[in-house]
Amino acid sequence: MPTSSTVILHFGPHKTGTTYIQKTLLNNRSELMQAGVIYPDLFLEDPGHHALPRALGQDTATAVRDLRKFMADLNGETRRVIFSSENLSLLSHAEMVSLRDALAPQTILPIIYLRNRAQSIWSQYQEHVKFGEVKSFSDYVSYLLLLQPDANAIDPLGLALRVGRVFGSVDIVSYDGCVAEFRDLTDPILVAACGASLALPHRLGGRSNVRMAQERVEILRLLNLVHLRRGKKPANFVRAAFLKGLRENSELCAAEALATVAIRQRLTEFPLAELEHFYSKIDAERLRDLSNIGIDVPAFRTDSVSERVVYSYLPDTAILFSSIPQSIASIYNLLELNS
Numbered sequence: 001m002p003t004s005s006t007v008i009l010h011f012g013p014h015k016t017g018t019t020y021i022q023k024t025l026l027n028n029r030s031e032l033m034q035a036g037v038i039y040p041d042l043f044l045e046d047p048g049h050h051a052l053p054r055a056l057g058q059d060t061a062t063a064v065r066d067l068r069k070f071m072a073d074l075n076g077e078t079r080r081v082i083f084s085s086e087n088l089s090l091l092s093h094a095e096m097v098s099l100r101d102a103l104a105p106q107t108i109l110p111i112i113y114l115r116n117r118a119q120s121i122w123s124q125y126q127e128h129v130k131f132g133e134v135k136s137f138s139d140y141v142s143y144l145l146l147l148q149p150d151a152n153a154i155d156p157l158g159l160a161l162r163v164g165r166v167f168g169s170v171d172i173v174s175y176d177g178c179v180a181e182f183r184d185l186t187d188p189i190l191v192a193a194c195g196a197s198l199a200l201p202h203r204l205g206g207r208s209n210v211r212m213a214q215e216r217v218e219i220l221r222l223l224n225l226v227h228l229r230r231g232k233k234p235a236n237f238v239r240a241a242f243l244k245g246l247r248e249n250s251e252l253c254a255a256e257a258l259a260t261v262a263i264r265q266r267l268t269e270f271p272l273a274e275l276e277h278f279y280s281k282i283d284a285e286r287l288r289d290l291s292n293i294g295i296d297v298p299a300f301r302t303d304s305v306s307e308r309v310v311y312s313y314l315p316d317t318a319i320l321f322s323s324i325p326q327s328i329a330s331i332y333n334l335l336e337l338n339s
Contacts (some may be wrong), residue, residue, distance in 0.1 A: 259324060
């Protein structure tokens, strides 16, 4: 009778170093294979297994069949498998159950990374702006609180609880702890797979998704807003044109510098640390429920006030009668987005 396989399911969530982790695993697949670990081609969309959650949502029966066939085809000692996609964190309860049942009776080790709530929200906001978001930061946070109070960035322990209840366990890693200790973000997954970290030769230097300066995020948001008001969908197109223009057009660089100075003068502190107090009761309930099903939660908040206060911008009305609208219009015209 074949021995049971072990499947590590890395659920992310978003903005917890997932792209870095996935690229590291992908670049070291041959070394992982030598250690008896598979980072499979099945459902792989460079660099993560992003087709897996999509398949579970669109054609569950086919996804389940493909997973079962893949696991049945494994042989020898190569029986530790890592699937990684931050979009797994967006699965519904029913989709998680389907994933669990498809992998049965294999040993399943779910793993998620928890990040400081304030920094997670800010990081996700910047990512959304890159792909066309037009809400100001304050409006974005209001949207989350009013319409998506169970979003992973707002309620990270809720994700841990949902995963834990479906799979019976979940390994919770502190993203902030890894960063503070200069620990490679891939190590917890390798420990889950191998019982120890591996000296992988192809580690990535720096970050995969480089953080944009806050002023540039605001410029990009306003460019998205102009593009949308002209009846066009911003998506990632505006960002691509903007960054290309900064590399090639000195006139655009000068226009951005003027906008940056004007926006910097209007930076204001946005005390996201208050969300920790706002959610303290819910967090306490989540911790109690996780403890009741035998799941330990590492400290994932930082005590540093500077890490819990995000700099934001005044509402759009506050830029009236300033040089900002003219600067943004100048940048937008230089991008030639209408051509």
